[in-house]
Amino acid sequence: MIRIIFQRILAALVTLSLLCVLTFLLLRLAPGGPFDTDRVWPPEIQANIQAKYGLNLRVSQQMGIWFKDLLHGDLHESFQYLGKPVSELISEAWPVSILLGTLALLVAVILGIPLGCLSAWKQGTWIDRVFMFVCFSGLSLPTYLLASLLILIFSLWLMWFPPALWEGPEFWVLPTLTLAARPLAILARLTRTTVIEVLRSDFIRTAYGKGLSPRTILFKHALKNSLIPVVSVLGPLAAQMVTGSFLVEIVFQIPGLGMHFVQSVLNRDYPLVMGLTLTYGVVLLTAHLLVDLSYSWIDPRIRVES
């Protein structure tokens, strides 16, 4: 087992370096540079700026320097926020994204699983139909449309919550709901399917046969056994929450990783893009690794293949 974990971590490190190399090359291939302005500088000044940031070196050399400094824990300074190290910018931004993602996932789990369960229990009734229709449309709802509807209703019309920024709990509500909608729909649909399947199995009939109350059967027998597939999508969903917050962060002007990423790419802020890519890579690879390993823990019949 330990050998397998070790192998997996090694493979993840290779993937991570490939991701960094790919991003580095794509960034340099993109037209435009970090210090392009409308104003034309004299060539000496231009050359000085290029030399200061090592942009006059060959791309392979620049990449070498980046990787070497990475091993020393140095992600360089941002080009856009002059004098600010990338690591500082990231450490300011990631708690925001993590909080947003966690809140959204919590809302999705707390509402999605019970509602899916209820829907399965009331299978075929109007409650089930209405609810499944809502979930189905939730999967087709573009993020920005949901965000605008929420802002229109709750901040411009009812004036309950502020429409943008991230300065306190009342600012958290609308972005969290926007981000939670999709995973909520996914979880509810999945829970419904698996609970229905479990409710048809023999041991449920046995439970009825020995006279248990419907409530005990639903909560003690059916729900517990249908949670395995649900738990297994939580890992990928959690990863999606971290990276899926791009649009939510842009729409609500939240200073998290996603907003920084989009802006740094547009500004050609090479070090910041690299730092953020690395952060995303580490988060995602860790999530995948944990999911892979947790399969064999949830269901020992599944062996982890080397």
Next chain:
Amino acid sequence: MNRFLKNRWAVLSLAFLLLLTLATLCAPLLTRYSFEEQQISQRLSPPSFLHPMGTDLLGRDLYSRILYGARVSLTVGVVTALISLILGTLSGALAGYFGGWVDRCLSGITHLFYIIPSLLLAILLTLVFGKGLTGLLVALSATSWVTQARLVRGQMLQAKQMPYVEAARSVGASTLSIIFRHILPNLWGPILVALTIQIPTQVMSESFLSFIGLGLQPPYASWGVLASEGFGAMRSFPHLILYPGGILFITLMAFNALGDGLRDWLDPAGDRNLM
């Protein structure tokens, strides 16, 4: 076929999508104004008889812009879904059929693309290939073939054990002929279902990229561009975002309902979970 026709939602969706396609093809006949004609005196007018969906900041007719925008959104969606389908099917088929180092190489690449968040890669690619149609097409095709590759690889692994493949090989069919003439035609069901899931995903991704400002540039419009233009003015003129966003929502629902219907018809035992 009866099974499919019985699904009212799927049939309704198919009808809606056909009608929408027809309307976008005949857009010049159905609109009074062109999508770039500016009437400054009419700017930001609410929906009226002349402008059924109102006008935008520059006095352009929103209804015309939505109808012309549908051309871009739908074309990008369908074209990139087809490209990613072909790429994914090829890569998955080769990996699944040959196994060994071919599989290890292709699966490695697939895994890398699977891990990278597609929006992140798409943003970088649109920069390299320029904002606009080319950038969108490359970015969206490159990031979406992975699911298809994984699906086809799995199907291929099963299919190559089947007696009919063995039979084809024993009568001397070449490897290529076995893959393309014997196995792949048998997989058209799951592939078609994957296509109907892929198109709405692509339309949605296009609108996201355009919303961030990486898609088509003005005066051209796609639904994402319109939503992005409308979002800024939402406070005072909600119709600017509600119309383009709403029509995108309905179209995506139609595609998803159609996909569900097709899946029930072609693959009744398959799982119905939309991720």
